[in-house]
Every structure is written in structure tokens, then in C-alpha cells.
Amino acid sequence: MHILITGGAGFIGSHVVRLLVQKYPQYHIFNLDALTYAGNLHNLSDIADAPNYTFLKGDITDEAFLATIFEKHQLEAVIHLAAESHVDRSILNPLEFVKTNVLGTVTLLNVAKQAWKGKVFDTAQTRKGLFYHVSTDEVYGSLEHEGFFTEQTPYSPQSPYSASKAASDHFVRAYHNTYHLPIVLSNCSNNYGQNQFPEKLIPLFIQNIRQNKPLPVYGKGENVRDWLYVIDHARAIDTVFHEGVIGETYNIGGFNEWKNLDLVRLLCQIMDKKLGRQAGESEKLITYVTDRAGHDLRYAIDSSKIKEKLGWEPSLQFEEGLEITVEWYLQNQTWLDEVTSGDYQKFYELQYAGR
Numbered sequence: 001m002h003i004l005i006t007g008g009a010g011f012i013g014s015h016v017v018r019l020l021v022q023k024y025p026q027y028h029i030f031n032l033d034a035l036t037y038a039g040n041l042h043n044l045s046d047i048a049d050a051p052n053y054t055f056l057k058g059d060i061t062d063e064a065f066l067a068t069i070f071e072k073h074q075l076e077a078v079i080h081l082a083a084e085s086h087v088d089r090s091i092l093n094p095l096e097f098v099k100t101n102v103l104g105t106v107t108l109l110n111v112a113k114q115a116w117k118g119k120v121f122d123t124a125q126t127r128k129g130l131f132y133h134v135s136t137d138e139v140y141g142s143l144e145h146e147g148f149f150t151e152q153t154p155y156s157p158q159s160p161y162s163a164s165k166a167a168s169d170h171f172v173r174a175y176h177n178t179y180h181l182p183i184v185l186s187n188c189s190n191n192y193g194q195n196q197f198p199e200k201l202i203p204l205f206i207q208n209i210r211q212n213k214p215l216p217v218y219g220k221g222e223n224v225r226d227w228l229y230v231i232d233h234a235r236a237i238d239t240v241f242h243e244g245v246i247g248e249t250y251n252i253g254g255f256n257e258w259k260n261l262d263l264v265r266l267l268c269q270i271m272d273k274k275l276g277r278q279a280g281e282s283e284k285l286i287t288y289v290t291d292r293a294g295h296d297l298r299y300a301i302d303s304s305k306i307k308e309k310l311g312w313e314p315s316l317q318f319e320e321g322l323e324i325t326v327e328w329y330l331q332n333q334t335w336l337d338e339v340t341s342g343d344y345q346k347f348y349e350l351q352y353a354g355r
């Protein structure tokens with residue numbers, strides 16, 4: 001089977017590409033990525049020469065390009081991860097998010113629908129003809145201190161990022177309902193792990209602690225997120241792609257809620273040990289900064305459906321996963337130096353200067 005994975009040079013996508021390339025030699029994986037500031041081919045240097053892997057540089061909003069690659073490579077299934085993914089950037093430039101996340105997804109849906117028209121795929125059995133859309137729990141909005149997001153929770157996106165992802169989810173379901181395109185969706189909680197671009201909380205703070213720079217915590221650090229190790233998310237995507245019921249949605253999460261401030265303190269403790277600092281030293285770097293506009297209070301995913309129906313569950317405890325993650329960033333300074341140059345630096349200055 002020829003599978004197109006979009007956004008495969010990014011954080012989660014690179015783990016999904018690696019997993020499928022290594023686990024399924026019978027598949028050919030085509031990784032389509034525009035290589036924006038968030039995409040980095042070094043994430044996949046270990047599998048770049050695998051015989052069942054091809055990288056294609058291109059943009060999901062480019063319909064002619066997509067039609068050409070579907071035809072040329074006879075693409076038979078899609079796992080769609082390409083997106084603009086950082087909430088802070090969406091607040092600065094919402095249109096960029098509409099363009100990639102909404103227009104890009106609809107363009108990809110159109111091209112897949114067109115390319116597979118008239119083909120007889122037994123999708124439920126073979127997964128050929130399947131469009132798998134990878135989404136986020138942020139589409140559900142914000143929770144108070146109680147309760148969980150289930151697959152039935154009504155959408156209530158609160159940031160330009162989550163609004164654009166919600167719109168893309170609706171389009172994917174609309175293509176199933178209107179054109180009978182076989183689809184599956186999953187909505188996952190916050191991911192952490194190796195290869196995450198260092199504008200996101202965990203890698204940014206590891207960098208800052210190491211360099212003795214301030215740790216800018218939004219508001220009072222009260223916001224709660226549910227954290228999942230990225231390789232567990234990649235395993236869940238593999239499971240949903242192969243076993244998910246056509247037309248259905250699966251929530252993916254770790255039942256692992258952390259207040260931002262508690263998470264930062266845990267990170268400081270791990271870093272103190274790793275860097276041979278006195279206990280409590282790194283915590284002194286915590287500084288409280290003006291809260292993010294429209295900051296959602298709490299996300300918490302009920303992932304019992306994927307556990308009960310498809311048998312997936314996280315493999316790592318958070319403390320264990322965080323240790324592995326910290327160790328990886330400490331061992332991969334070259335990767336960090338490389339991705340924190342160029343455009344990203346300019347954005348960084350704009351956002352964080354003076355904090």
C-alpha cells in the first residue's frame with residue numbers, strides 16, 4: 001500500500017513516519033511536508049535511505065501539486081498531520097492557520113476524493129481509500145476543574161488555532177457524510193517528547209533552564225494540560241489507522257493531568273539532578289508573565305473508547321517519559337541549535353523580548 005503522510009517532518013509526524021516505515025516494510029510511505037519553520041528533515045535522518053520511504057517537498061494548499069503526486073505515486077491512503085500548530089502564533093497570524101489548516105485540509109480532501117473516484121477499495125478491510133485526519137483535544141474548548149472531553153463533547157474552540165482545527169475536522173466529517181469518503185479522526189491531548197520544536201513549553205523550558213534564562217510561566221501557572229508521550233501518540237495513530245471503524249472518532253490521551261506550574265517544578269527538579277545543580281536552583285528561574293489571551297483553563301481527555309474498542313493505552317508513566325525527553329534534549333544540542341536559527345529566532349525575539 002502507498003500511504004501519504006502529511007507533515008511528516010514535524011514533531012509528531014516524524015515519529016509516525018518512522019514507526020510505519022520500520023514496522024511495515026510492505027508499505028511505501030510518502031512523506032509530504034512544506035518544511036516550514038517547524039519541519040526538519042534531520043528528524044528523520046535515520047530512515048532517510050529506507051527503501052520504502054520517499055520524501056516529497058510540497059504544500060497541502062497546492063492542488064495541482066497534490067493531484068500530480070497522487071497520480072504519479074498511486075497514493076492509496078492518507079494520514080494527515082500537516083498543520084500550523086502553535087497557539088501563540090495563531091494569535092499573531094490567524095489567516096496563516098486558516099490557509100494551512102482549513103484550506104489545506106479541504107484541498108487535500110478534494111484531491112483524494114478525485115483521485116480515488118471510481119476505484120473499488122474494500123477500505124474497512126484493506127484501509128485503501130482511507131483518509132485519516134489527526135486533530136487535537138483543543139477543539140472541545142476549555143473545561144472547569146471537573147469532567148473530561150469525550151467523543152460526544154460539543155466543539156467549542158477558543159483560540160484561532162483550535163478554531164482552524166475544528167473547521168478542518170468538520171470538513172473531514174462533511175466529506176464522509178456528503179461524498180462517502182472513508183475517514184477516521186482522532187483528537188489527542190498535549191504531546192511531549194524528542195524532536196518537538198523549542199517554542200513549545202517543555203523543550204523551551206529545558207533550553208532555558210540549561211542556559212539559566214527565565215522560565216516565562218503564563219498567568220499563575222494554573223492551567224491544566226493532559227500530557228502524552230509522542231511515541232505513544234504515534235502508536236495510537238498506527239492503531240486507529242489499521243483498526244479504527246470508518247467514520248468514527250477516537251480521543252487519545254494519557255489520563256495524565258498537570259498544572260503548568262507543577263509540571264515546570266518537576267522539570268526543574270529533573271534538570272537540577274541532570275545538571276548537578278543544588279535542589280531548588282532551577283526553580284528560581286520561574287517568572288510569571290501576562291497570561292495568554294483567551295487561555296483555556298483545563299483540557300482533560302477521556303480516552304476509554306480507544307482503550308476498550310481498539311486496545312490502545314499509553315506505555316509510559318509521565319515521570320519516566322519526561323526523564324527520557326530531558327536526556328534527549330541534553331544529548332542533542334546540535335539539533336536544537338539548528339532549529340533555533342533563522343526565522344524562528346526572529347519570531348522568538350518578537351514574542352519574548354523583554355519578558
Ligand SMILES: NC(=O)c1ccc[n+]([C@@H]2O[C@H](COP(=O)([O-])OP(=O)(O)OC[C@H]3O[C@@H](n4cnc5c(N)ncnc54)[C@H](O)[C@@H]3O)[C@@H](O)[C@H]2O)c1
Pocket residue numbers: 006007008009010011012013032033034035036037038039040058059060061080081082083084085086100104134135136137165187188189190191192197
Ligand atoms: N503537538 C501536540 O501536542 C498535538 C496534539 C494533538 C494534535 N496535534 C496535531 O498533530 C499534528 C502535528 O502536530 P505537530 O505538533 O507535530 O506539529 P508541527 O508544527 O511540529 O509539525 C507540522 C508539520 O507540518 C508541516 N506543514 C505546515 N504547513 C504545511 C503545508 N502548508 N503543507 C505541508 N506541510 C506543512 C510543517 O513543515 C511541519 O513539519 C497537527 O495537525 C496538530 O494539530 C498536535
